[in-house]
Amino acid sequence: MPSLRHPFQCLRYVARESAGQSDLLIATAGAKVYSYSASTGDCLDVFPSADESIVSDDLNSPPGKRRKLSSPSEQKDEQSESAGKQSKEDVKLTWSSIPLLIVAQGKYVIFLTAEDKCIRVYSLKDNGQFVKESVRTMPKRPSVLALTPNENDILCADKFGDVYIIPVIPSAEYKRVVAEEKEYAPSATNLTVHTKRNLESLEQQMRQAALKKKASAEATALNFEHQAIIGHVSMLTDMVSVTRPADSTISHPRNYILTADRDEHIRVSRGHPQAHVIEQYCFGHTSFISKLCIPSWAPNVLISGGGDKHLLVWNWVEGQVLQKVPLSESETDITVSGIWAVSDNADGLKSIFVAFEGSSQLLCYALENDNTLKQQETLQLSGNVIDLVSIGSKDTIAVSVDNLREPNSTSVWRSSPQALLETFRVEAGKWVPAEDSIVSSINTDSSTLVHTELDEKTTKSLNEQLYGLSVLRKNGWN
Secondary structure, three states, X not given: OOEXXXXXXXXXXXXXXXXXXXXEXXXXXXXXXXEEEOOOOOEEEEEOOOXXXXXXXXXXXXXXXXXXXXXXXXXXXXXXXXXXXXXXXXXXXXXOOOOEEEEEOOOEEEEEEOOOOEEEEEEEOOXXXXXXXXXXXXXXXXXXXXXXXXXXXXXXXXXXXXXXXXXXXXXXXXXXXXXXXXXXXXXXXXXOOOOHHHHHHHHHHHHHHHHHHHHHHHOOOOOOOOEEEEEOOOOEEEEEEEEEOOOOOOOOOEEEEEEEEOOOXXXXXXXXXXXXXXXXXXXXXXXXXXXXXXXXOOOOEEEEEEOXXXXXXXXXXXXXXXXXXXXOOOOOOOOEXXXXXXXXXXXXXXXXXXXXXXXXXXXXXXXXXXXXXXXXXXXXXXXXXXXXXEEHHHOEEEEEEOOOEXXXXXXXXXXXXXXXXXXXXXXXXXXXXXXXXXXXXXXXXXXOEEEOOOOHHHHHHHHHHHOOHHHHOOOOOO
């Protein structure tokens, strides 16, 4: 059976012309991150490279999937020499996907390696190569990564409802303060307790104290600068950070963080360091929310979607719904997997694109001057839509498609290779397919190969990487 290339899960365009450097296209496919030239389409760097060993930077942190590189005899000798401690040369971390990717200040690539819960920051050299800056292990696997408006800090949200803020570049002066934990000492002992019931109660207290001590010892120590700033009681599904410009109600620009969760809530909090102040809630969804989008040219407008069969357009400052946009009239459930805002400089067209999980159609809307959406012609792609990026220098969009499965299917696999990326540009006021030499070069370049003869475990892992939003639906609750 032929081998197929792994689809691009995340796409980011890095504009660096103002700094006198060439623009880049950063993409993740499977367990790797790729850097492509935006002028030629050549692959400039791959992380990790074929011969690169990724070693844990924090041996006290919970490991991901680990593979011993030395023989059993060598392991025995090393264990005796190090008194049972693991050395960095013995351990290699592996992961199967990189689901989250952002770019800060046009020079830092920030991504999540899923299994080991590590946020990795790499700088981009002039030639597009990756240079390691930091690796930080979070206590729980992040579900969303975003940047503060000044792009100096990372906002990290997890599925347990917590949001942390950490600097893009860690401070060398930071020192972790560890609070001393008092040893549990019960007021009674088995010498002073005589009844059977009280003895059982005492034993239970001692067991609980031992379990608590063990859990505390095994807990991840965040030995880097961080601060928990927001907490939800539900799973966080998306997050955006925005600066609200000054107007009649506020005298100066103010930063905000908008968070969405599985319980149909959108919370509007002030930016750090006042994130504890909740300014507003946006209520209107009846199912989980999966995506939030605030256009750069309309910072007071929010478009949200998820498990409902409609989009909601908000004035999030006031918590008011401006428009309810129907998406489907069928009885089949749909899930919004992506919402992107794109402004075409040449034609002045301001577009909102919407994709569904497991669908090869890309809905297109024009954002009117009254902040309402007007439906445009739907774009049909060769495979299910995964991600979208605007290539500003060419006024085009590049769309990542699922080249492994048949269009509109999440289970039927293709028998022949297909393109990874498709491009569109505006002609006569509408988006149409376009040929692009850069994308053609990327489509013909070698990448991660996925064999069509897959076992059940591998197939399930690939499905979860691309189609994991449907599990957010509360079956029987909605």
